[in-house]
Amino acid sequence: MSSTAATTRASASVQGVFSSLRVGGLELPNRVGVSPMCMYASADGFATDFHLVHLGRFALGGAGLVIMEATAIDPRGRISHHDTGAWSDEHVPGLERVASFLAAHGAVPGIQLGHAGRRASVNEPWAGGVPLTDQDAAAGTPPWQTVAPSAVPAGPGWPVSHALTLDEIDRSIEQWRDAAARAVAAGFRWIELHGAHGYLLHSFLSPVSNRRDDAFGGDADRRMRYPLAVVQAIRNSIPANVALAYRMSAVDGIADGLTIDDTAAFATHLAAAGVDLIDTSSGGITTDRSVDTRVRRGFAFHADFSHRLREVVDIPVATVGFVVDPAQARLLIQHGDADLVLLGREMLDDPNWALHARRALDADEFAHWNVRYGSALQPRAKTLARLADSGETPLSRFT
Ligand SMILES: Cc1cc2nc3c(=O)[nH]c(=O)nc-3n(C[C@H](O)[C@H](O)[C@H](O)COP(=O)(O)O)c2cc1C
Numbered sequence: 001m002s003s004t005a006a007t008t009r010a011s012a013s014v015q016g017v018f019s020s021l022r023v024g025g026l027e028l029p030n031r032v033g034v035s036p037m038c039m040y041a042s043a044d045g046f047a048t049d050f051h052l053v054h055l056g057r058f059a060l061g062g063a064g065l066v067i068m069e070a071t072a073i074d075p076r077g078r079i080s081h082h083d084t085g086a087w088s089d090e091h092v093p094g095l096e097r098v099a100s101f102l103a104a105h106g107a108v109p110g111i112q113l114g115h116a117g118r119r120a121s122v123n124e125p126w127a128g129g130v131p132l133t134d135q136d137a138a139a140g141t142p143p144w145q146t147v148a149p150s151a152v153p154a155g156p157g158w159p160v161s162h163a164l165t166l167d168e169i170d171r172s173i174e175q176w177r178d179a180a181a182r183a184v185a186a187g188f189r190w191i192e193l194h195g196a197h198g199y200l201l202h203s204f205l206s207p208v209s210n211r212r213d214d215a216f217g218g219d220a221d222r223r224m225r226y227p228l229a230v231v232q233a234i235r236n237s238i239p240a241n242v243a244l245a246y247r248m249s250a251v252d253g254i255a256d257g258l259t260i261d262d263t264a265a266f267a268t269h270l271a272a273a274g275v276d277l278i279d280t281s282s283g284g285i286t287t288d289r290s291v292d293t294r295v296r297r298g299f300a301f302h303a304d305f306s307h308r309l310r311e312v313v314d315i316p317v318a319t320v321g322f323v324v325d326p327a328q329a330r331l332l333i334q335h336g337d338a339d340l341v342l343l344g345r346e347m348l349d350d351p352n353w354a355l356h357a358r359r360a361l362d363a364d365e366f367a368h369w370n371v372r373y374g375s376a377l378q379p380r381a382k383t384l385a386r387l388a389d390s391g392e393t394p395l396s397r398f399t
Contacts, residue, residue, distance in 0.1 A: 005190035008320040015031070015333060015334075016031075016330060016333070016334075016361065017030065017031050017032060017161065017326065017329050017330050017333060017341070017357060017358075017361060018030045018031070018032075018243065018358055018361070018362055020021065020110075020364045021029065021064075021316060021339055021340055022316075023190075023245070023277045023315075023316055023340075024240070024241075024242075024243045024244065024276030024277070024315075025239075025240040025241040025242070025243070025276075025359055026108065026189055026241055026242065026243040026276070028064045028065050028108055028188065028340070029064040029106065029107075029108070030062075030063075030064035030354065031064065031329075031333060031339065031340045031341060032062070032063050032064055032065075032329065032340075032341060032343065032354040032357065033063060033064060033066070033067060033110070033318065033341070033342045033343070034055075034058045034066045034067055034108075034245075034342065034343060034344075034347050035061045035066035035067060035320045035338055035342040035343060035344035036067040036068065036069050036110075036111075036112035036192065037069055037071055037344050037348070038070055038079060038080075038083060039051065039054060039082065040080055040082040040124045040125075041054075041082060041101065041235060042083060042084045042085070043081075043082065044083050044085070045071075045075070045078070045083065045084055045085020045086070045087065045088070045091050045370040046084070046085075046090075046091060046094050047068075047084050047091070047094035047095050047097070047098055048094070050096055050176060051068070051069075051094075051098055052098050052101060052327075053082065055068055055070050055098055055101075055102060056098075056101045056102065056105065057351035058107065058347055058351050058354075059102045059105035059106060059107035059348035060100065060105050060351070060352075060370055061347075061350075061351040061352040061353060061354055061355055062106075062351075062352065062353075062354035062355035062358060062368055062369070063107050063347070063354045064106075064107060064108060064354070065107060065108045065110050065146070065190060065340070066094075066102050066107045066108070066109065066110060067111065067112055067190065067192055067342070068084070068095075068098060068109075068110065068111040068112065068115035068188075069083075069084060069112060070083065070084075070112045070113075070116075070194045070199075071083070071084040071085060071086050071095075071111055071112060071113055071114065071179070071183075072084070072085040072086070072087060072114060072115065072116070072177035073085075073087055073113055073114070073115050073172075073175045073178075074087050074147070074175050074177050075087055075088060075144075076115075076120060076144060076145070076146065076147055076170065076257075077114065077116050077117065077120055077147075077199075077200060078116065078120055078121075079114075079119065079120060079122055080117045080123060080124055080141075081124055081141045082123075085111060086111075086179040086182045086183055087175065087178075087179060087323075087335055088178075089182065092182050092185055092186050093186075095111070095182070095183065095186035095187075096185075096186040097185055097190070097263055098186075099111075099186050099187035099188050099289055099325060100187050103187060103189075105370065107241075108189050108190055109187060109188045109189055109190065110188060110189070110190030110191075110192060110243075110245075111183045111186075111190070111191060111192070112178050112192040112193070112194050112247065113176065113180060113183065113191060113192070113194065114176075114193075114194030114199055114200075115172070115175075115176075115194075115199060115200035115201070116146075116199045116200065116397055117146065117147065117148045117149075117161070117198070117199050117200030117201075117202075117203045117205060118146050118147075118148035118152070118153065118154045118198070118200075118209065119146075119154050119197070119284070119287070120144070120146045120196050121143045121144050121145075121146050121159070123136065123141070125354055131143060131157075131158055131159055132144075139290040143159070145159075145161075145162055145267040146159060146161040146162070147161055147162045147163075147164050147168070147172075148161035148162070148164070148200065148209065149162060149163065149164065149200075149203055149204045149209060149211075149216065149217060149226070150163050150209065150210055150211040150212055150217070151163045152209055152211060152327055154209075154286060154287045154341060155286050155287030155288040155289075156288055156290075158287055158379060163212070166214065166215075166216075169216060169226060172200075173226075173229050173230055173233050173262060174233070176193075176230045176234060177230075177233040177234055177237050178233040180237065180238055181237060181238070181259075184239065184242055186239050186343045188242070189241070189242050189243065189322065190243045190245060191234065191238060191242060191243070191244050191245070192244075192245040192246070192247055193227075193230065193231065193234070193244070193245070193246045193247065193326055194247055195227055195246050195247055195248045195249075196247045196248050196281040196282070196283075196284060197241055197249060197281065197283065197284030198249075198283075198284035198285045198286070198287070198394070199284070201226070201227045201230065202248070202249055202284065202285065203285070204216060204217075204223060204225075204226040204294070205223050205224060205227055205258065205266060206223070206252055206257055206258050206285050207256060207257070207258075208252060208254060208256060208257045208258075208285045208286065209285060214392050215268055220262065220265065224266055224269055225267075225338055225344065227246075227270075228269055228270070229271050231244070231246065231270060231273040231274060231275055232273050232274065235273065235274030235275075236274075243276045244251045244274060244276050244277075245275065245276060245277040245278070245279050245318070246270050246275045246278055247279040247280075248263055248266065248267070248270075248278060248280065248281065249263070249280070249281055249282045249284055249285065250263050250280050250281070250282050250302065250305035250306075250308075250369070251263065251282050251283070251295065251305065252283070252285040252286075252293065252311065253282065253285075253292075253293035253294060253295060254285060254286060254291055254293045257285055257293075257335065258285075260305055264308060264312045265304075265307070265312075266307060267309050267312060267313050268312055268313055269367040270313075271313045271314060271315045275315065276315055276316075276320070277315055277316045277317065277318060277339075277340070278309050278316075278317045279317075279318040279320065279342065280302045280305050280306035280309055280318060280319050280320065280338075281302060281315060281320060281321070282294075282295045282302060283295060295321075297321075297322060298322065299322045299323075299324065299325075299328060300319060300321060300322060300323055300328060300332055300337070301321040301322055302320060302321045303319050303321075303332060303337040303338065304337075305319075306318065306319035306337055306338045307335075307336060307337045307338075310336060310338070310339070316339035316340060316356060317338055317339055317340075317343050318338055318339065318340040318341070319332060319337055319338035319340075319342070320342040320343070320344065321341070321343075323341045323343050323346065324343075324346045326356070326360040326361050327360075327361070329341045329357065330361055344385030355368060355369055365378060365381070366381070367383050
């Protein structure tokens, strides 16, 4: 990293959770974001009222960035039949409703674009997240032919994917670019590419899944070629004030898989190709449950990886994974583990997490709540404080 970048980093590292963050040509109002989470609530890729309300709650809840779930660039790239999509212009109006609500309520509207590659064509997590079968076909959700860099199944018992031809690779790069253009047309200001969890971009990068011997496989430079081509195609076609983020699996956690050294090198290429932020996740390259690939699920379990990536790139880095506590979020930023914290399940538990964190960290008296809520909650807080002083509790009348 250059000395100027190091100086900028040093001053950035003393920023608080609720200071703004510059990401490329975009300014995030604070450093709390909602991590993309598939809801499996869609039919034919269309965003529904469920998405509007589900995501809208996080904007009303004070998150500076709300990233809509992995949204497929190609129907074959859906994880399940119920994923959202951006492979057709017809998807734009539904996406636009979501983006415009998020923006109107103070959050940067973000969307993750994805292609599940050899991990596509499965049922929902609550049904096992396993490949669709003929039985599913009878129930109206048939399996489809998945595509990947090589005809290597994701794990034992998983179907063999079709290995993309060179022409098909060119076509898929266009699909990424077109989906990004639709997301921008819908009003999203943050386009995140799903380059993690064993999905198509990751499966090109990892030697575990990429066994090609042409320009898109072999050594590390050639395995990077497809993801970098996707990044360049999108960066060259979206406005400068739309941030381009890339979620990567920092490690494969498997013998012969990607290590943090490999992905740190890849991150520098991503930054050079025009990525504005690296979002640090891990795992997913195999579905073989007999191999223990998972990073141990402690608090902030990707922070060591995001810390390392921050040391090698000049762009901001996000961390995700069991961030649950406002003081933890503050320390992650102050210790240089991340520039941005993303929360997934914690937000499902408390969509107002960011506002609650702001009260805890900045003693904020409802100034950042939607006025319709804040104007009612502030006098209520005073009453609650008076009752607490007087020793009265909700159970007093029963004692
Ligand atoms: C229901 C659910 C759906 C998810 N869908 C996605 C997704 O669409 N894209 C993605 O990159 N990660 C996805 N993830 C992973 C989360 O974004 C996040 O990285 C992970 O849950 C760890 O963060 P947490 O401990 O704050 O939940 C999903 C996780 C959950 C629980």
